[in-house]
Amino acid sequence: MRSLLRTLDRATLRDIALVCLADALVGASFGAISVSGGLPLWVPIAMSVLVFAGGSQFAAVGVILSGGGALAAVVTGLVLNARLLPFGFTVADVLDGPWWRRLLGAQVLTDESVAFALLQPDRRRRRAAFWLCGIALFVVWNAAVVLGAVAGGFIGDTDAFGLDAAFPAVLLALVLPSLTDRGTRTAALAGAVVAVAATPFLPGGLPVLCALAGLLFAVRAPGGTAESAAEPEAETAAEPAGGQTGGQTAPIAEEVR
Structure with a gap:
């Protein structure tokens, strides 16, 4: 991890930290919304560890909490995650090595880790940005989901705190620069x-x-x-x-x- 930190410049490290902070807020809201909506505590935690895709998790839980079936929730998540397939081809040069490393890389492949990797000028920095962002997001997201899920059991009505608006607000902030x-x-x-x-x-x-x-x-x-x-x-x-x-x-x- 130290070698990854030394490879990247301070501006990139700062941006990755800010993204992790934003995703922590979204992860906490996801855990709280899932549990307060009636799902067992283990469901959002298991989804975050195994699926690790914020948009797909929100969409799947939204379908279930709105009365939809499990099949509709799974299909919705799969369709949203289909965008990650071309992402994998885009950063294939940083996912070489033994099969277990490629499997781990596929697990931490997200919009953010790919975006930071593509911003780097050479392969060495792309690799560092991808792995640092992916691993940091995985740790921060899952920790935040656990905290949010535990808090959701005590909050009850998450709408009163505006947690349901956290994820759309983050997505809007990410989209705004592209709307020029x-x-x-x-x-x-x-x-x-x-x-x-x-x-x-x-x-x-x-x-x-x-x-x-x-x-x-x-x-x-x-x-x-x-x-x-x-x-x-x-x-x-x-x-x-x-x-x-x-x-x-x-x-x-x-x-x-």
Whole structure:
């Protein structure tokens, strides 16, 4: 662990610590909401150790607490976790070694650990950022879930403390920097509208999946960008041609002669 700390700069270590702090608050709210909603104490703890995916855990528990079946909860979690498959290919260079190391790496593979790894300039730092962030988050998340689950047995009504808003607030904070792009804003708004419109008609957990329809707008956005980028290139290519015809024809002709 010390070698990992020495490999990364202070700014990266600070950012990882802040993410761990934010995830601790979310983990505590997850444990409290699960237990106060009627689930046994061991359920959120086992989910955090074995699944270790905050979004999928919240979605699965939300489906169960809203009256949905276990199958719907599992499918919802699997669909949300499907995004981790391409993430694994992205950071494959830091997950080499014996099978047990790759298995451990797959367990601590999260959005945050992948994001910090991709920000690093070389393979050595990518490896350090991935493992440090992944292991730190695993420890902090599970400890926070245990504390939250124990506290949830005494709190009773978690809505009175606003714990149900902790996870959406963290997700919103992570998403806000990406909303500076117009195409991303359009896709996010379209997905939100679809999810809200589907909420009265679909079981809990499924409207969120319907929000993926907003990605259709994000896919169309690069097309317009490419076209607009192509026009300046065409103009740039045309300018030298015109200049060559007007001012460089004579010198070239003289060289040929």
